Amino acid sequence: MEQPAVMNKKRVQTGSTTRAFAKPHVIEEWVGKVYTALCILVLVITIGAIVYFVSSRGLATFFVDGVSLGGLLGGLKWEPEGDIPLYGALPFIFGSFSTSVLAALMAAPLGMCAAVFMTQIMPGFGKKVLQPVIELLAGIPSVVFGFVGLSVVVPVLRAIFPGQGIGIAAGSIVLSLMILPTITTIATDALAALPRGLKEGSFALGATRWQTIYRIVLPTTLPSLLTGVVLGMSRAFGEALAVQMVIGNSPHIPHSLFESASTLTSAITLDMGNTVMGSTHNNALWSLALILLSMTFVFVFVVRFLERRNKR
């Protein structure tokens, strides 16, 4: 709305009077506003529709089909086609959480150390060579990760540990590779954005490079580093294909990391095609999707919270 006065020295005829500061850009203003508002509207409607659809289907399990919420969240048996259908999703919830948490635990130290190396130890080489390589890793399709997992990770685990090699261990290793670029890239950006003055302040007091990294660089950037870990974890939580290929997909809580298990995403993708829209089984799968969606919201809120802390 504000027009720089100098730009509009040209006199504009409005009605019968001539004014120096009339607004000649009304239409441009209006078109711009309407266009951008339309774009945002499309986005909001899409997201709203997804949330509505997933929730209405997912909640129908409880309100229409009469499955109890506690039974779904806490039930250990998933037998939708049994004589007495059972919808216990705890094994999937357990599988999703354990694979993504383990993946984050493995990838976080690796990614952070890589970021320290690329920004603090060899910044030149890091920026020119390592960073592009890691960004490339982020672009590899998940089916490739799954394939590598199946042909490398699973046989190795089978050779070393008891069992078939499939399971939570294999799933989380594959996931940790997948989320490594996310964590590394965010950590690298955070470390690179650290004001030079802080590091120099520490050097000037006679701290060594490692003391400076350990006591100043990492603590100062911690909220951003954690943001990367949470984003990586949410990616792992939502990943279906790669885990599905190596986890075994049996709906049980396993007794060890090397026993077949399953996740929310793989349960949905494997079963969805075999159910009839509107059936209890189908609705129960939507309930699993609703759990995934809610977890995504939780992750987003955690990231927001960390970012707000970072501002201070």
Add this chain to the structure above:
Amino acid sequence: MHQEGLSAKNLRVFYGEKEAIKGVSLDFAPREVTALIGPSGCGKSTFLRSLNRMNDTIDGVRTTGEIWMDGENINDPGVDVVLLRQKIGMVWQRPNPFHKSIYENIAFGPRYHGVRNKKELDAIVEDCLRKAALWDETKDRLHQSALALSGGQQQRLCIARSIAVKPKVILMDEPASALDPVSTAKVEELISELKQEYSIVIVTHNMHQAARVSDKTAFFYMGKVVEYDVTDKIFTNPSEKATDDYISGRFG
């Protein structure tokens, strides 16, 4: 060459191929404030940063010549920069407190130099804050974040932090140029106070400040020292025309 104190001999600093400091020799005596003045880009900061080898942390910087301190040439690859920087403190234009509490900002340095005892650390923190004239303002909030302090308080905290490791020399790069007049006056007062114990090298664009706080003044121009003398002499009766032109605002 001073037996105590710091002295640079024929110092040259290169950024890649570009020579930013072209052979500077200066002596900094203990308990004396030396002001470095000169137009923007003439190499004051570069020179200052070479004294505690802070330029080592920048890629592609090469420093030749000698810097003598305690009878040792500290511009030698064999010298431990960590020990050296403990002896030569530094304060920047923009206050750079760590994202920690006021207490931790000051305790940071001493901890790394072996002070573990809580009582001893408490004493150091109080002593440094008192010397920086910050104790009364902060004694009730020592464990709150240093980032909540005002810019002027942060700068005094950074000065307090630098004296906590018991340096001999303090290098200050335009320490008051981001501060309001009241904070500036406080920092200047503090410099006069600290002069009793330390030798101070201060870069400033404020001629009045240089005249007020310093004993000696060096006028830098295009990477060289054009004139170096007692401050009074520089500001009342400079020998070089360039110095006269600069301090009277005719260029720079």
